[in-house]
Every structure is written in structure tokens, then in C-alpha cells.
Amino acid sequence: MAQAQGLGRRYIKAFFKGFFVAVPVTVTFLDRVACVARVEGASMQPSLNPGGREASDVVLLNHWSIRNYDVQRGDIVSLVSPRNPEQKIIKRVIALEGDIIKTIGYKKKYVKVPHGHIWVEGDHHGHSFDSNAFGPVSLGLLHARATHILWPPQRWQKLQPMLPPERKPLHREQE
């Protein structure tokens, strides 16, 4: 009787020890290193979700690479939406702080991106809620960089930073 009780207690102790290791480590990994997300919407077509609603892409989001807010022009990044903090949006970085760019449908024709901000756009202009609607976004809203497409298997690829030539900034402050 006493032996069974001892085993039961040891099992509970081992369970809680494992729980307090596994849960914080997993949560920290998903918050700080990398996680996976499904892309919804058509704003990044044809780079992401070319199939529309039938086949949403699943991407690998890398938090670790942007821990110092080091983004390049052409990166695909996910950020907290400035209009709705409960939502994350995925867009391409078009311009960094100090760049002067020509906008598409924004209230000002030319914008100089302020210090600590970036200009993001979806690849599918006209179907994208991006900086052309809400202006430059603060770097603090940056959530992760999308590095790979993981699903569907026929679309396995590494996402390269690619800036469309017609969206190059008119003047670059930093090279």
C-alpha cells in the first residue's frame, strides 16, 4: 500500500517537473524564435496564396532574425495591424526610414518615411490594406519575418527579399 502511494506521489512530482519545463520553453520558443502561421487573403498575390481561398499558404515566421529590428527592403514581414491590434497582417517592406517614395492612393503623393518607421505594401495593389491606407508603420509593430513557405508541399520555397523595380525609393538614405 505504502509503495503504491510512493509511486503515485513520485509520478505527480515528475509530471509537474516536466510541465514546468515544457510549457515555458515551448511558449518562449514560439514567441521569440519561430512559429508557423496560415496566410489568409489575397493582398500578397502572386507571391503568397496564389490559389485563393482553396489553398492557403502556411509560412514559417522567424522572430529571431528581427530581434534587433533589422529588416531589408523587399522582406516579407508580419506585423500587428495599426488599425486593429488583435490582427496580424503580412506585407512586403518597400521602404526604410529616410527613404522618399511615391505612393499609390495615399493622401500624400510623396512620403519621406520617418525615423523608426517602415513603409509596407502588399504585392496585389488595389486589394491590399497597407501603408497606402494607413501610412508609415512604427518598427515596434514588427512581429516576424516570413522566411519559408511550408505548405502546400508543391510550394516549398525559401522566400527571397525581392523589391519590385517600379516600387524602388526615389531617394535612399541608407544603402
Place this chain on the structure above:
Amino acid sequence: MLRNALGKTFRFLGYTVQYGCIAHCAFEYLGGIVVCSGPSMEPTIQNSDIVFSESLSRHFYCIRKGDIVIVKSPNDPKSNICKRVIGLEGDKVCTSNPSDFLKSHSYVPKGHVWLEGDNLRNSTDSRCYGPVPYGLIRGRICLKLWPLNDFGFLRASPNGHRFLDD
């Protein structure tokens, strides 16, 4: 001898990773202790005061008007600023200085908050850089821990006239 040292090193690293992860989860989802610097929140919070900030309010989206919050600086994401929420989305705020003759007002856009320091004369806040996206809020300050003679909940804003009722 070597195997012993290696085993001890791995155990040490293991504990460091485990406690580091527990610390991250505590700061991110519960709260943490913060040291404030600067004069922009005087007299409510003085330079070098130690306060406790909780992260539950921002995850459950219940930050309210009059709360003191810690926010990532909109112009420098690596630094944090500590200000009071004067207006939530849709609220009317006064954007002009008290010394201006003509008062100007505007409405806080969706998904943003309007922040001002309690020390209006010595504070760069939303009057300077505009409304701040809600997503930049890191936590809400609920308790002052140091100095001990000022221990407890934080006072209400000394600038009640900045809160405009609709």
C-alpha cells in the same frame, strides 16, 4: 573528471534556459518590475522610481482612459516610454498647446491611443508625435514599489482638464 565537468555544464545550461523561459513567460504574460527615468510623469512618477507593470490588461484589451502605460517608443522601437492614456480610439482630444490662442481638436483614429505625460511642460508625447498604435503598448503600471513612502496605487491625473468628455 571531464565527463563530470561536462555533465555539470549541461545541467547548468539546462537550468539557465529553463529559468530564462519562465522569466520570459512571466514578463510577457503576467508582469514585471520597471525602473522609470525622466521627468515627464512628475509628480505621479519621479525619476528613478520603481514600479510594477502588469501585462494582462493589454492581452485582454482592457486598457482604459487614465491608465499609465509602458509603450514602445514610436520613433525608436528599442526604447520604452511611460505615459498616461488621455484618449482611446474614437475619443476627442485637444491637440493644441495651452498657450495657443486657437484650440484645435481631433479624434483618435481606430486602433490608436493618445498619450500625454503628467508633467505637461516637460514631456514629449502624442502632442509631438501624434496618436500611438495600440499594438505598441507593453504593459499597464498598477503599483509603485519605491520609494517606500510613496508605495501603493498611482494617483489620478493632475491634468483632469485634458480628458475631454464627448
